[in-house]
Amino acid sequence: MSDAGSTDVQAPTVRVGGPVADATARGAASDVQGIPRHQLVAFGVMVAFFVVAPFTVYPVFLMKALCFALFACAFNLLIGYVGLLSFGHAVFLGSAGYATAHAAKVWGLPPELAIVFGTAVAAGLGLLIGALTIRSRGIYFANITLAFAQMIYFFCLQAKFTGGEDGIQAVPRGTLFGVLDLSRTYTIYFVTLAIFLLGFLVAYRAIHSPFGQVLKAVRENEPRAVSLGYKPEHYKLLAFVLSATLAGLAGSTKALVFQLASLTDVHWTMSGEVVLMTLLGGLGTVFGPVVGALVLVTLEHYLAQLGAWVTIVQGAIFVICVLTFRRGVVGELARILRKPL
């Protein structure tokens, strides 16, 4: 009954991402003009952390965290603000990775174009899958996106250009805009950080725009939104495509960072992982996905040599989060501080 405080008495079912996102809406209402100060502070802390961290922590590890953080932010856009749980988001991460790797390695495109191409492929797939699935809701939506993702997984497994089990290896990082040599670790680190911040701000802007308000209205009371003249399907589809695009941006960047596009990124376990990151960090919070991604990537890093234990620990975190920790790290923090984060 820990949700009783913020749950509407008349609506006994708590929607995924509901209570915390409501707090965001209330906070924004008191400060409509600009960004609330505590969010600016939190943003500053996050940027400072990622600027200083590579000089003390292994940069490749941080870049992995950044890519997953962007991926989780993209996913959070859907679950936190539209209330749709996509269980096939790995498709966008993975397919963008393949597209970028193929463009950079086989076509010899410069990295900026390869990333744009990969992101565009993810956006196109998002439009296609979104158009087919967006009318369904709840469990149906989760189930159907999962099945589509599995379809694309098998396509990637069998298609010639993906290299099957081997994936696309030794992808050249190239020179960004013909100036920045991405083979240098710190250069690609800060490029990755810039891409992450760009994606993060796009997601933030989308949530805190009139478009985002309509999404929340649709999530809270769809018939009323319809009666006000909004077409929920259009808004949901747009949010889905935006989420797919940002996930694709994460996948494209990841392919260049690791110089590899492989089946792991399209497999449904990856879709499960992004759910876990977002859940652990806090569904419907601005900074939750970033925290969740950091925690989970760190955990995997230390558990990697223990093999199957990674899966066991992930599963256990899932169970614990769902049973007792549904607000997630940032959600709990926001509750204690009484400020939306």
Place this chain on the structure above:
Amino acid sequence: MTIFGVPLQALFGQLLIGLINGSFYALLSLGLSVIFGLLNIINFAHGALYMMGAFVAYFLLQYAGLGYWWALVLAPIIVGVLGIVIERTMLKRLYHLDHLYGLLLTFGFALVIQGVFRHEYGSSGIPYSMPAQLTGGQNLGFMFLPNYRAWVIVFSVAVCLGTWFVIERTKLGAYLRAATENPTLVRAFGINVPRMITLTYGFGVALAALAGVLAAPIYQVNPLMGADLIIVVFAVVVIGGMGSIMGSVVTGFTLGLVEGFTKVFYPEASNTVIFVIMALVLMVRPAGLFGRTA
């Protein structure tokens, strides 16, 4: 003799494999449908519990010396009880929340269960021999039919029809269907709905374990045997219409056959054909072939 350049032997061979796969699709999607109907939860742990069914059969043989026929009875009971414990201790606490939390919880369970078994037994399969009574096979003239495979098909059809009969034609089934429609009203009539929910989950899970025991001699006992299968079964459930009993059985067998056909005529698509069908069905009938529109 050939049909469209495919030898008849190969065609029937693939159709038999399709029918076998169809049996497992039907049993698993039946369990999912029964659970979904009453609990409104997609049981993501279904694949892991199917795998556990096979492992329990292996354990019974290894440590208790109990063979296939004992396993066929005991494994569903043991796994079913585990399901009941999961429902009583954890799933129950999520009913007042969004149903997606149930999905996430069972997903977590699937990861834990699969992880533990993979940690203990690796990713390679452990052979499980079929019962002595069912070795050998029949020569039907146009093909060779192994006895065990015939048994799997006949037995799973019987189980599916039995389940259908209980739910659609008996008093207990009437309670169940009523509770699916309106649990509050059924409770008002003095029927213990929470206990019914618990038993239903246990039953659905037991069906998965039963499928696991049936599968053990064919596919070997493997910690990952349910991991990818369950996603195909999800697609089957979506095509059949979620919560529809007959729908999931008919769709299960049909899609198994379709997959078999595809393997003969266009092998590259055999993994994806079910998902393509799902996309097509969704465009025409979003509630599935046998589902009622909400």
